Amino acid sequence: MAIHFTRREFIVKLSSVSAAVASGGVLSACSDDPLPVDFNYGVASGDPLTDRIILWTHAKYQTGSDPVNLIYQVANDTAFSSIVSSGQVTSGAETGFTVKVDALGLSAGKTYFYRFLCGPSISPIGQARTLPASDATEVTFSVFSCADYPLGFFNAYAEAAKRDSHFAIHLGDYIYEYGTGSAPTDPIIQNLKRFADHANETLSLEDYRKRHALYKSDPDSKTLHAKMPMIAVWDDHEVSNDNYKDGAQGHDPATEGLYTVRRTAAIQAFHEWMPIRTGADKLKIYRSFDFGRLVSLHMLETRNIARDKQIAITELAGLEGAAKQASALAEYARADRQMLGAEQLAWLQQKMSGSQATWQVLGQQVLMARMESPVSVLSVLNGDSRDPAAQQRGLEAINAYLTAKAKKAAGAPLTSTETALLNPAINPKIGYNLDAWDGYIAAREAVLASALQLNKKLISLAGDTHNGWHSDLTLMGLANAALANVKVGEEFATPGVSSGGFEEYLPGFTPAQVKSLFENIVDDLRWLDPSRRGYLKMTFTATEAKGEWIFVNQVLSRTYSADLGHTAPFRAAKKAVAPDVFI
Ligand SMILES: [Fe+2]
Incomplete structure (x- = not known):
């Protein structure tokens, strides 16, 4: 029986x-x-x-x-x-x-x-x-983020399982909370028949369980998980879009109930369905791993514990009037504006201080590098302006700024307008995405200053944007002007597994234009791929840290090809700022 x-x-x-x-x-x-x-x-x-x-x-x-x-x-x-x-x-x-x-x-x-x-x-x-034991000579990671099930196949997971690494790192958006109604109406996407499991966004524990089950039913997800251990943190979509400690852009209490109830359900499901070591406080998922004396990997939590509410770019760029801009600027510059919170920051400082590893690696959600663009560009081109006329105005603003910059570099005479464009007091540079560390400048400065003070080789691994990036990490000099633009480390950011990138946000630009504008405008950016999906492979030895961006040619079929799109070693020197040439 x-x-x-x-x-x-x-x-x-x-x-x-x-x-x-x-x-x-x-x-x-x-x-x-x-x-x-x-x-x-x-x-x-x-x-x-x-x-x-x-x-x-x-x-x-x-x-x-x-x-x-x-x-x-x-x-x-x-x-x-x-x-x-x-x-x-x-x-x-x-x-x-x-x-x-x-x-x-x-x-x-x-x-x-x-x-x-x-x-x-x-x-x-x-x-x-x-x-590995302390005598390890090499460690490799496959780094992922942003796998939106309805938008495509998880070919990046399949490819990483084929190519192998020692460990997988997932930086969040492992699931998306959206309902079927939010999938693009594009017939190609519709034909994939990878529908969300119900009409509305996930709210209850049962909803989040079903959503995790849907993602783990994917054959390529199963293959990857069976092939290598994963070290995972959540980003926003494991709960709700652009969340912070008290709420989320994607959550409406009037129709979706108390945010904390939703978050508790989402966090419970995450701990049930992910191979993470669950502690007494399910929100505190920050933790460290030592890979011999090569790498200390510090996985951070930047969403639910301490993050202050995001600042609106339209307010900071002055599009909603002087009063709102002044209050946004005050919040932007506030010295105790939080991303990690005091307790997590102290923990990180103590972990970095005590580590004997050559490389101090932050595994975290959002871009840490300074993705700063002039307000003259951001005021006409931001996440809220996808219509063709706005895109055209953005293109003109970029051309005007880069032309002024190139003329100055060449020693050519500038018009008064061009002089103003290059004057940071008139046309300051701010981050284009204030949901990332660019919206939390004091908190970022605290992390980078700690690494500098401890004389550690710092690398940030980031996800969130769905695009591949390689950047210098530099200080702004907020507490000490002498440290402005001093390089502390580098950031290697992974493209999305299937979620859409800049081609979705900047439809009026070709990928080559997006690449060129960012690489030329953003001082600390070394390289960008704005249009392809895939993953990032990181290799660490005692003398080298290397990023390899592996791209799949499509996510709309499980039949795909993959290639190594870019390789970049960690470099001690800062990016050389060359005269700008825009396509
Ligand atoms: Fe994402």
């Missing part, structure tokens, strides 16, 4: 199994259970340490909703003839039938295989890897 417990019976049985384990007995739970169990969402591993790793799966009886009593196994081989860690874990309704376990007793720098079993039902086999 099947061993098929109710939850209460199971808890009783579990105590006896624990006792059996403690006394050296044999684990027997589920081993004779003939009831079929589905592992519909594959397996995943994550948050590796040198001696342990989180293993994840979803397990549910094909009929009924009773808890499923599983055995997990970690082995040296795919035949599981040499098991090094095993135990028991239960999937039940209280976690949406997901399970996570911290598999202990592993060795540093080793590849393992793992699976879950319940009687004759066996999950797919996953490959995991522990953090």
